[in-house]
Every structure is written in C-alpha cells, then in structure tokens.
Amino acid sequence: MALSYKARRRLALMILVLGLPGYIVVAVTVLSFFERPSIWVELAVYIGLGVLWTFPLKAVFKGIGQADPEARDDDRPE
Numbered sequence: 001m002a003l004s005y006k007a008r009r010r011l012a013l014m015i016l017v018l019g020l021p022g023y024i025v026v027a028v029t030v031l032s033f034f035e036r037p038s039i040w041v042e043l044a045v046y047i048g049l050g051v052l053w054t055f056p057l058k059a060v061f062k063g064i065g066q067a068d069p070e071a072r073d074d075d076r077p078e
Contacts, residue, residue: 005068012064
C-alpha cells in the first residue's frame with residue numbers, strides 16, 4: 001500500500017526529528033564498545049554510517065520538497 005503525500009511528509013519529519021538522533025546515539029554507543037581506531041578510520045566509519053541510513057528510507061523522502069501532487073490547482077501556493 002502506497003503512502004499518501006501527507007503521510008510521507010509526516011513520516012519523513014518523524015524520521016528526521018526522532019529517528020536520526022536516535023540512530024546517531026546508537027552508532028556512537030556501539031562504536032564506543034570497541035577500542036578507538038585512528039581518527040581516519042573513525043571518520044570513515046561515521047561517514048559510512050551517515051550515508052547508510054538514507055538508502056532504506058529513500059522512498060519516504062522522495063518528492064517531499066515538491067508541492068502536493070494531489071492538491072487542487074487553486075490550493076497550491078504560487
């Protein structure tokens with residue numbers, strides 16, 4: 001079942017406000033269990049994890065910045 005535009009907008013906002021900070025906390029916590037690697041390895045891991053979360057959520061964020069495609073023409077902002 002496809003999500004409506006408004007549902008995807010709300011879901012995207014919840015992901016950015018709640019999910020992303022939670023993901024960051026989990027990533028830092030898990031990496032703190034291991035012995036600290038060199039700064040370059042640590043930077044590469046954080047950059048990799050920072051990009052990795054976007055792939056499964058690409059469908060949610062696609063087209064969110066555009067106007068609602070289901071809105072009537074007289075309701076759209078100019």
